[in-house]
Amino acid sequence: MKIDIHKVALKAGVSIATVSRALNGGELVKPKTKEKILKIVEELNYIPNPIARSLSKQSTETIGVVLPDLVGEFFMDFIHSIDEEAYKNNWHVLISSSHSQRNIIETLIELMGSGRVDGVILMAPQMQNEVSEIIQKSKTPVILVNTCGEFSKIDQIKVDNYKGAYEVVEHFIKVHNYKRIGIINGPKGNCDAEERFSGYLSALKKYKIAKDSSLIINGNFDVESGVIGFTTLMNQEIRPEAIFAANDMMAVGAYEAAKELGFKIPNDVAIAGFDDIYLSQFLLPRLTTIHVPITELGIKAVKFLLNRITKKKRNSEAHFEVLPIELVIGGSCGCRYS
Amino acid sequence: MKIDIHKVALKAGVSIATVSRALNGGELVKPKTKEKILKIVEELNYIPNPIARSLSKQSTETIGVVLPDLVGEFFMDFIHSIDEEAYKNNWHVLISSSHSQRNIIETLIELMGSGRVDGVILMAPQMQNEVSEIIQKSKTPVILVNTCGEFSKIDQIKVDNYKGAYEVVEHFIKVHNYKRIGIINGPKGNCDAEERFSGYLSALKKYKIAKDSSLIINGNFDVESGVIGFTTLMNQEIRPEAIFAANDMMAVGAYEAAKELGFKIPNDVAIAGFDDIYLSQFLLPRLTTIHVPITELGIKAVKFLLNRITKKKRNSEAHFEVLPIELVIGGSCGCRYS
């Protein structure tokens, strides 16, 4: 038998309003009454219906998370950190991903318009400008994660792709004295990829190494394009001494191709990646890469979003934050590593 | 400005009931009227409030997923497949995991009692019997995934752990003629682990190899316990010729320990795992393991659950299904593999 607030009220000999107050507000109810009610709630295992509550309060106490995809531990870690942080604040989390049949914009619009969530965390490295307009028009607070550009009224938090790439390349140059440094890029239009590429270029410039377009290969963040990228680079007359793969998955592809083609890492060519995925520590030699603080990203995203929602800071300055990354040295860059 | 069903009705010059019907039922509305309404809905970007709808219909069209944890690609893949399948049926998915502060039972009870979902998929390899009672008492349909035992009234779907383990060990014996086969077990009380252990024992028995308790080590499914397990096994006077790690993570630990201690796989000792995680294909040599059809598991879980919910098959026989696994041959068992 479904037990509702009326049953509790009946058994306690009070009105439903009092039950509601006892459960929420707090001190507007006589302690004795409250105690009695809570006891009965306990006995009956009464759980207030959150749907009804949401409808009445016009707030759901849940945040939506819109992701480009639902694959890999990277997103899992992100979700996990969001979930934990939300739970600490007694909020719920609704995950939405762009399905095969549906793109991110639709997902976002439906989520914001539906009243199903009070705010959303949007991770969209390939965000079109259209999206920012939609968000600015909406009354639902949104925080952008790993998006490019800066928007006047939207909170934003991201990882320091530029610096990460810069540090990798600088490490190649300063520590190992490599001059011919190739890069396997991420996909066009992907903001993470573009920032990483820009970090690569800056480092070269800083150390007065001329940009050589034969060393710049396009990839799209998957293993396969790492294989192709590596193969292309190493099949040239003059080979690179080092290759920066713009993410670890492509670095994995590079390892595969190296094995296939008989190149030794780092003796024949050094490799570095970006992301510090779990797998990267098991590659032989361990991959030199950039650690991305994904957990911190999730936690902070929740914090700022909740701030925006509950503190009614709807009009305050947009928050913009870039999280620092960290160079993780493995053996693939030429450093000795055990 | 929030736009609701009244605004649509007003603009269309009909009652809200008609709008509702035009949007839902279908053919009880004059085509002309319907068309007009739909046009206005479009214009206004009206999205029916799912909260209100749920309250009214007493159904949410969302399924809950309760997981032991939110870590690793295994769960990510599971979630992904559930999400896709649910989306195909226009259902939503709510993910709940046992948080650091809260156990799986509480999570389950709250979810079932709240009215937030119409049914739940519960993955609980360490399920206590208490849970099955709770489920049987509840009116919310639940499907159990990867749980031990069989319960009269609860749908259940799982992976064939027993057969998987059996096949691995049989492969060791029949193909490679190993006699001394060690095992690094999963945690006590974990059903997957127990079934795998039982498969191991059966295979030994079948081929008339005596059980040797010095070859049986306890682990708990993490890398660390793989390291310890391997080390323990290989530090004995008489070493095993092969080791079956009850999951891939522990096999990874075994690889690490092997490298540390200077053992070559598979020459000094053969290794096999279980799960076929993404990482396992990048180990050198590639790990021989058991592929678990996680995607199929998710899809079927959704299908049976929706069946139970929508077809009102609340009383029909409980569905019990064991999904077949598949032996994946790498080089770690001694087979040649490129």
Add this chain to the structure above:
DNA sequence: GTGAAAGCGCTAACAG
């Protein structure tokens, strides 16, 4: 302090 009653936005009889 507590109760009565008016919604929250929508669906589903019940009339017409």
Add this chain to the structure above:
DNA sequence: CTGTTAGCGCTTTCAC
């Protein structure tokens, strides 16, 4: 075919 109306379960004024 379409409108009227009574809920769905809860929160929240407004009275008392």
